[in-house]
Structures are given as C-alpha cells and as structure tokens.
Amino acid sequence: MERVLASEKKFVDKLKTYLLFAGPTTLVFATVIILPFLFGIYLTFTNWDGLSKAYVFVSFSNYQKVLQDAAFWTSFLRTVKYVFYTVVLVNSLGFALAYALTGNKVLGQNLLRTGFFVPNLIGGIILGLVWRFIFSNVLVYLGRTLNIGFLSYSWLANPTKALWTLVIVSVWQYSGYMMIIFIAGLSNIPRELIEAATIDGATGFQRLRTIILPLMVPAFIVTVFLTIQRGFMVYDVNLALTNGGPFKTTELISMFVYEKAFLAQQYGVGQAQAFLLFVLVAAISLTQVYFTKKLEVEA
Amino acid sequence: MKALRRFASLVRHVALYALFLVYLSPFFLVLLNSFKSRREIISNPFGFPPEWSLQNFITAFQRMGFVPAFLNSLVITVFSVIGIAVFSAMTAYLFVRTDWRINKVMFFAMVASMLIPFQAIMIPLVRIYGSLGMLNSRWSLVYMYLGFGSSFAVFLYHGFIKSIPKELEEAAMIDGCSRLQVFFRVVFPLLRSTTLSLIILNVLWIWNDFLLPSLVLISANNRTLPLTTFHFHGTYSSDYGLLMASLMLTILPVIIFYVALQQHIIRGVMEGAIKA
Incomplete structure (x- = not known):
C-alpha cells in the first residue's frame, strides 16, 4: 500500500x-x-446584535432565554408534530409504493417509478409555490363547485388546517425518494427465501410480516433517519407555501430560528437556538438509529 | 384462484395509476393554467385556455429576468459541482493510499460534520464572510458549496477507492508518471461511475438550493433561478397566468436534465442514500 x-x-x-x-x-x-x-x-455566549462592532460576553444567559422562551418551544413542538406525521406517512407510503412496484409484474413499472420520484427533482421553493396555487385556487374551486364542505375555503388561511398542507406536500415530495431506497432494499432480498416460504404455505401477508419487513430494517433505518433530518430542517416549503401563517400557526423551528437571527437581529439568542436545535435533532436521530438497529436480523 | 389473482392485479394497476395521476396533477395544472389569463384561471382552473398563446411565457421570461438568473445558476452549479468532484476525489485518494495520522483526523471530522445541519452554522457563516466583505458574490457562494459538499463527496469516494487494486498505480509509477499524473490518468477515470452519481446528486442540490444563496446573494443581478422565481412571485402575486408560466420556465431545465440522464439519476440517488 x-x-x-x-x-x-x-x-x-x-x-x-x-x-x-x-x-x-x-x-x-x-x-x-x-x-x-x-x-x-x-x-451563543455573546449579545451580538449584528451591527455593533463590540459585543459583551453574557455567559449562559442566551441559553437561559431560549429555555424560557415559550414561543421557541411552541414552534419546536409544532415541528415535532409535523415530523411525526411526515415520518409515518412518508415511510409507509414509500414502502407501499416500492412493494407494489417490485417483483410483481406491473405494466409501465419504470414510468410509475419515475412519476412518483419527479417531485424530488424540483426545489422546495418551487414545490411550495406550485402547491400554494393548488391549495388556494384549485382545491377551493373543486370544493365550491362539487359542494365539498372542507375544501370550499383555503386551508392555507385556516389555523387548524394549514399545518396539514405542509405535511401533505412533504409526503408527496419525499415518498418517491424513500420509495427508491426501499426498491434497492427489496431487490436485495434473496429470492429463495421468499420461494421457500411460499412452498411452506405462507400467505402474502405472512411473507411480508415475517420475512420482508424484518429484512428491510436497514432500509428503514436510513429512510427514517433522512425523514427526521429533513423534517426538522425544512425551510423552503415552509417559506413558499405558508410563510409561517396564518397567525404563525405553521412557523416551524427552522423558520423561527431564521427570524430570530436575521429579522429580530438577536444573533446570540438565534445561534443558541440553532445550536440547541442541532443537539436535540442529533440526539433524536441517534436514538432512532440505536433502537432500530436492535431490530436488525441476518438474512 | 387464477381469476382472483387477475382481479388483484387489476386493482393494483388501477390504484397505482390513479396515485400516479394524483402525484403529477399539480404539474399538469400549472402547465394548463400557464396558458390562461388571470380571469380564466379564477373562473375555472380546470378549463382549457381559449387559445394556446405563449404570451404569459414571453412576459414572465422578460420580467423575471430569466436569462441572467439561469446563467447565475449555471455558473454556480457547474463550478461548484466540478470543484467538489475533483478536489474530493484527490483528497479521498490520499486518505486511502497513505496512513498518516492527519488523514484519519480529517476523515473522522468530515464524516462527523455530516450530522451538522446547515441551520446550525448559517448565522456565524454570514457573520464571518460578511465582515470579510465576501458576501454578495457568486464566487463566495461557490467556495461555500465546496465546503458544504466535500465531506459527503470524500466519504463517497473513500468507499470506492478502497476497492481499487493499487497494482495499476504502481505500474504507472514505474513507467515514470508523477503522483498527480497517476491520479488523473489512472485513478480518476476508474471513478467515473461514482463521479457521475455524485455530480447528479450535487446538481440537484445546488441548482435547487434556496436558503444559502438567499443569505449570500443580496443584489438582484446575482440571484439564482429559485431566488428570482421566489421574488417574482412576491412582486406579481396576483397575476396567476404569469406566475404559472414562471414556474414552468423554472421547472423545464430540471426536466430536461432528468430526461437526459434518467437511469443515472435513479442509480445516483440509490448509491447516495445507501452510503449516507
């Protein structure tokens, strides 16, 4: 060497x-x-405001401010809620798509895979703008013409529904990406294993539950990890689709930190929030990897 | 039994294609409405335009300043992507072929840094480069992309170079090639498939990125395509026909890129995700 x-x-x-x-x-x-x-x-230990040349060492007071800042934690918990639904829906839909599009003979399999993947080619800002039009015009039009009550007003203007628009767009955006990872995982499962189980009389559902899902744990570790990371850090779609509104009900943590630092000019506090966020997300992701690794089995 | 299986297959096809249409419908609706006037869009977003006029596209193309934005995006993406690939491949090569202590320290630091989200360093980044007067320049942005992209790239190349037998390189060295020549003539060509995957992942990332360029590129004539489109939507927020046309104009280059490199893109995503 x-x-x-x-x-x-x-x-x-x-x-x-x-x-x-x-x-x-x-x-x-x-x-x-x-x-x-x-x-x-x-x-994070200074009181820099972004303008003044001089700033003072303030010890832990920024962290103290963050810990006591109710708005920060409201936004953080809102993000946890958003991440939870996104992780569950993205991964179940992504896996279902991958499962339906491997092995079985499906006409136009490649066309379908491509179609589900397409949202990932386009930036979050553009996707957010596309969906802003869909939510504020197209769906409202549908709701009013077909008399569907819950669609007849814009979800983007409704404080209880607006967060769901973010979940819907993220699920639409990421399920195709995770599908690709699941397809790679599924095509690595030895065929003999499935065939042996079939000969032994296992039904489709039994094969899925006792063979395929346990062998897909490594893929799930990756996809859940990626979904958690992206979920906590989402900014583009948040900005373009809802811009935090109505009445700040959709302001996720990344946007909250951005506004604290760059709009409210509290750089020290903003950076303390950003740093705390990094520590929290790293802790959550590593815990997830640690616990899902325990589910792994040998093929 | 056979009839049942055929029925199940039919159900699966219907469900998959229905979902396929739902997934793509936002794009079709944007395309359809990009040919219509504001009044036509509001009265019925599903209706066909009375005439298929390109007027919205022409107006949006001029007013948003499509050409300069496109060129900014192109310059930034091309230089960043090539720089990341070449420098990272060289670094990974050194890390694999020598066992100096600094290599291990650097490699570990780079892999660990992949956990740090951009938001955790954006404030000090803007502070540092702002005080050096390096903001508002496309080349500073390229420089930053080299920094943000190199960890993953070194990691990706590292895994692949380990599997290359070193006999080839030794032969080339005996033939009198310098170390750099060995790398560019023997090793780098062998990395072609990894390089292609990496380039695809980085093009999609950098071309579509918003937050970093929005912090670095301040003046309007430096803006990339996503920034320009976003600002255009802020300015013409109620002229739906123009907005839809501008979205189509922004989406089109990516679709062309995708059609040209379709198989490679799917493979690139698979490799990238599995390594990560």
Whole structure:
C-alpha cells in the first residue's frame, strides 16, 4: 500500500503531498464548516446584535432565554408534530409504493417509478409555490363547485388546517425518494427465501410480516433517519407555501430560528437556538438509529 | 384462484395509476393554467385556455429576468459541482493510499460534520464572510458549496477507492508518471461511475438550493433561478397566468436534465442514500 504514495520519508515531502491532494478540501472544510461551527458556539455566549462592532460576553444567559422562551418551544413542538406525521406517512407510503412496484409484474413499472420520484427533482421553493396555487385556487374551486364542505375555503388561511398542507406536500415530495431506497432494499432480498416460504404455505401477508419487513430494517433505518433530518430542517416549503401563517400557526423551528437571527437581529439568542436545535435533532436521530438497529436480523 | 389473482392485479394497476395521476396533477395544472389569463384561471382552473398563446411565457421570461438568473445558476452549479468532484476525489485518494495520522483526523471530522445541519452554522457563516466583505458574490457562494459538499463527496469516494487494486498505480509509477499524473490518468477515470452519481446528486442540490444563496446573494443581478422565481412571485402575486408560466420556465431545465440522464439519476440517488 505504501509503495505508491507514501514513499515520502521526510516531513516536508509529506506536507507537500498532503497540500497537493488534500489542501483545497482542508481549506474549505476548515473555513466553511469548522470555523463557523466553533465561532457559532462562541456567539451563543455573546449579545451580538449584528451591527455593533463590540459585543459583551453574557455567559449562559442566551441559553437561559431560549429555555424560557415559550414561543421557541411552541414552534419546536409544532415541528415535532409535523415530523411525526411526515415520518409515518412518508415511510409507509414509500414502502407501499416500492412493494407494489417490485417483483410483481406491473405494466409501465419504470414510468410509475419515475412519476412518483419527479417531485424530488424540483426545489422546495418551487414545490411550495406550485402547491400554494393548488391549495388556494384549485382545491377551493373543486370544493365550491362539487359542494365539498372542507375544501370550499383555503386551508392555507385556516389555523387548524394549514399545518396539514405542509405535511401533505412533504409526503408527496419525499415518498418517491424513500420509495427508491426501499426498491434497492427489496431487490436485495434473496429470492429463495421468499420461494421457500411460499412452498411452506405462507400467505402474502405472512411473507411480508415475517420475512420482508424484518429484512428491510436497514432500509428503514436510513429512510427514517433522512425523514427526521429533513423534517426538522425544512425551510423552503415552509417559506413558499405558508410563510409561517396564518397567525404563525405553521412557523416551524427552522423558520423561527431564521427570524430570530436575521429579522429580530438577536444573533446570540438565534445561534443558541440553532445550536440547541442541532443537539436535540442529533440526539433524536441517534436514538432512532440505536433502537432500530436492535431490530436488525441476518438474512 | 387464477381469476382472483387477475382481479388483484387489476386493482393494483388501477390504484397505482390513479396515485400516479394524483402525484403529477399539480404539474399538469400549472402547465394548463400557464396558458390562461388571470380571469380564466379564477373562473375555472380546470378549463382549457381559449387559445394556446405563449404570451404569459414571453412576459414572465422578460420580467423575471430569466436569462441572467439561469446563467447565475449555471455558473454556480457547474463550478461548484466540478470543484467538489475533483478536489474530493484527490483528497479521498490520499486518505486511502497513505496512513498518516492527519488523514484519519480529517476523515473522522468530515464524516462527523455530516450530522451538522446547515441551520446550525448559517448565522456565524454570514457573520464571518460578511465582515470579510465576501458576501454578495457568486464566487463566495461557490467556495461555500465546496465546503458544504466535500465531506459527503470524500466519504463517497473513500468507499470506492478502497476497492481499487493499487497494482495499476504502481505500474504507472514505474513507467515514470508523477503522483498527480497517476491520479488523473489512472485513478480518476476508474471513478467515473461514482463521479457521475455524485455530480447528479450535487446538481440537484445546488441548482435547487434556496436558503444559502438567499443569505449570500443580496443584489438582484446575482440571484439564482429559485431566488428570482421566489421574488417574482412576491412582486406579481396576483397575476396567476404569469406566475404559472414562471414556474414552468423554472421547472423545464430540471426536466430536461432528468430526461437526459434518467437511469443515472435513479442509480445516483440509490448509491447516495445507501452510503449516507
């Protein structure tokens, strides 16, 4: 292994080689990720307002403010609710689509897969704008012409329904993406296993419950992880579809942090929120991976 | 039994194609209404336009400033994507082929950093680059994309380069190639399929990204396509025909990209997701 690259003996030679191959990456990684990350932690202990040159060290008071800020926790719990429904619906629908589109003979299988995947090609801002039109015009028109009560007014203007528009759009957006991951997982299941079970008289449902689902646990670890991460960090669709309204009832945590920092100019508090959010989401994701890993079985 | 199975298959087809139409209906509705006037859209969003006129597209194309926005997106995406691929492949190559301690530290830091969401560093990022006067430039944005994209790319290449036998490289070195030549002539071509997957994932990410460019690109003439479309919708919020046309104009380049690289895109997503 050492013959090709590690012929360097002297430190200077090693350094040259390192800088030649990994220099640019190290520089951008250090200045775009590491430096802001560390400086961000420092910021949470200051009262910087974004304008003044000087700012004061305020110890833990920003964190204290965040912990006592009812609006932050309202927004956080609203996001938890949104993430919960999104995770459940995206993964069940994504798996159902993948299951229906593998193995069985379905006419136009590729066309269907492509169609379900298409929303993932387009940015959240554009998807949000598309759905704003659907919710505020098309569905209202349908509801009024066909006399469907719950559609006859715009959900975007209704404080109890607006959050569901975000769930609906996210499910529509991500189920096709997760479907692709599930298809990859399903096509890795050994055929003999399914055939043996069929010969032993297992029904379709039994095969699904006792063989396929346990073997799909690794795929679910990935898809649930991705859905949780994206769910907590959603911003584009939130901005373009509801912009937090009506009356802030759909302001998810990412938008809340953005407004605190860039609109209310409370950078120290905003960064403390952002950092706390990162810790919470990392804890939730790692707990999820830890517990779902226990469900894994050997094929 | 056979009749039952055929019936089940029929039900499955009907359900799948119904869902397929539901999934795509938002796009069809936008397309249909992009040919209509505001009055026609409000009176019936499902009705066909009296005439298929391209007037909305022409007006939207001019008023939103489609060409400069498209070129901004193109320049930013192309340079970021190529930069990420080349630099990350070189880095991953060094990390796999030498066992220096700094490699392990860097690799671990990069993999761990993939857990950090963008929101956790956006405020200090804007603060640092703002105080250096580096905001409002497309090249600063490219620089930041190199930073945000390299961890995953190094990780992806690292996994693949490990499986390449090093005999090929040794042969090339004996033939007198320098280390850099070995990399570009022997190793990088072998990484073609990984590079293609990576490029596809990064194009979809950077082309569609909103939050980072909205923080970095302040003046209107630097804006990317998603930013321009969003601002256009803020300005002409009630002129539905124009809004629908602008959405179609923004969606069209991605659809062309997709049609051209269809199989690769699905494979790229699979590889990316499984590695992640």
